[in-house]
Amino acid sequence: MFDIIDKLAVQHTLSHEEFRELIENRTPAVDEYLFAKAREIREKYYGKEVYLRGLIEISNYCRNNCFYCGIRNGNREASRYRMSKADILSCCREGYALGFRTFVLQGGEDAYFTDEKMIDIVSTIRQQFPDCAITLSLGEKSYETYKAFYDAGADRYLLRHETATPEHYAQIHPAKMLFETRQKALQDLMEIGYQVGSGFMVGTPFQTASHLATDLLFLANFRPHMIGIGPFLSHHNTPFSHYPDGSVELTLFLLGLLRLILPASLLPSTTALGVADPDGREKGLLAGANVIMPNLSPAEVRAKYILYDNKIGTHDDAASSLKKIAERVIRTGYHIAVHRGDAKPEK
Numbered sequence: 001m002f003d004i005i006d007k008l009a010v011q012h013t014l015s016h017e018e019f020r021e022l023i024e025n026r027t028p029a030v031d032e033y034l035f036a037k038a039r040e041i042r043e044k045y046y047g048k049e050v051y052l053r054g055l056i057e058i059s060n061y062c063r064n065n066c067f068y069c070g071i072r073n074g075n076r077e078a079s080r081y082r083m084s085k086a087d088i089l090s091c092c093r094e095g096y097a098l099g100f101r102t103f104v105l106q107g108g109e110d111a112y113f114t115d116e117k118m119i120d121i122v123s124t125i126r127q128q129f130p131d132c133a134i135t136l137s138l139g140e141k142s143y144e145t146y147k148a149f150y151d152a153g154a155d156r157y158l159l160r161h162e163t164a165t166p167e168h169y170a171q172i173h174p175a176k177m178l179f180e181t182r183q184k185a186l187q188d189l190m191e192i193g194y195q196v197g198s199g200f201m202v203g204t205p206f207q208t209a210s211h212l213a214t215d216l217l218f219l220a221n222f223r224p225h226m227i228g229i230g231p232f233l234s235h236h237n238t239p240f241s242h243y244p245d246g247s248v249e250l251t252l253f254l255l256g257l258l259r260l261i262l263p264a265s266l267l268p269s270t271t272a273l274g275v276a277d278p279d280g281r282e283k284g285l286l287a288g289a290n291v292i293m294p295n296l297s298p299a300e301v302r303a304k305y306i307l308y309d310n311k312i313g314t315h316d317d318a319a320s321s322l323k324k325i326a327e328r329v330i331r332t333g334y335h336i337a338v339h340r341g342d343a344k345p346e347k
């Protein structure tokens, strides 16, 4: 196992069989060996800096019905909201004052936010915050729409591939949502010139080690700038309410592998990791992650953007979320950077 990790650190990829073997035969000693290598590589590129992204959850209306997600259209219990342009801008102002230089506008696929409305919002943020990166995470759109958002000033787009195995994609999404559409959207985003974030949940129902090996090979080949992975966490009012949560240990292990596969990538230590384990986000940083995404949404709306049960920080305001996270970052020996936090070129 140690030999395979050494080989991955040099070659940045492995065979499907080797990835599967690593995933199936983890031991605490192998974990520690991997994490030490992952930290060495992340420090070569990013030193001790942790990059910040300010998450603004603009709407929890969604036309989709993903089987795992708490804001799915079919969840009639969800209390729906959408933020106004003025509220989004005031979150950006508050975030800027706190040191954020990247804003992530995330939401369900909400038809209220037409292309025209989004272009107006993006171009206003671009004018008012010229030194900030604008990231969108609004799901599947046409090439033309992605291009129009890019031309309006968006720099980055987050769209997880969710799973690189078509049969597994079909097991966790309704028939209307197609694996091919998701893959095409990712290709479009790359072609337009976005810095692209992709990724997957760890421990979704029906997921196997072989699926995860396929995910790693997909990412090694697609080479996104950012990769978001976090444990699947069940939500009580979804078709997957009775499935167990994903494993924190396996998520950390995969983060370590991803740092070796794509040494210069941006790897967030996700909220889901912090929900599954109170020290999850620190552990993520120590396994190779280098980004955190504190919540900038107003306290009254963040209690409604519930993807899974037991979401942390749902009553905090932006300043207290950041303060709590900064304290956790300091404990790891790393510190938060105040700049846009672009990915470094590969060495």
Ligand code: SAM
Binding pocket: 068, 069, 070, 071, 106, 107, 108, 109, 137, 138, 139, 140, 158, 159, 160, 162, 200, 201, 230, 231, 232, 233, 234, 235, 272, 307, 308
């Ligand atoms: N609508 C946009 C999209 O689909 O990309 C952005 C919002 S979507 C809720 C963001 C991510 O949340 C998804 O890509 C998914 O991986 C994650 N997510 C949804 N439900 C989850 C759950 N139950 N546990 C962990 N992560 C979840």
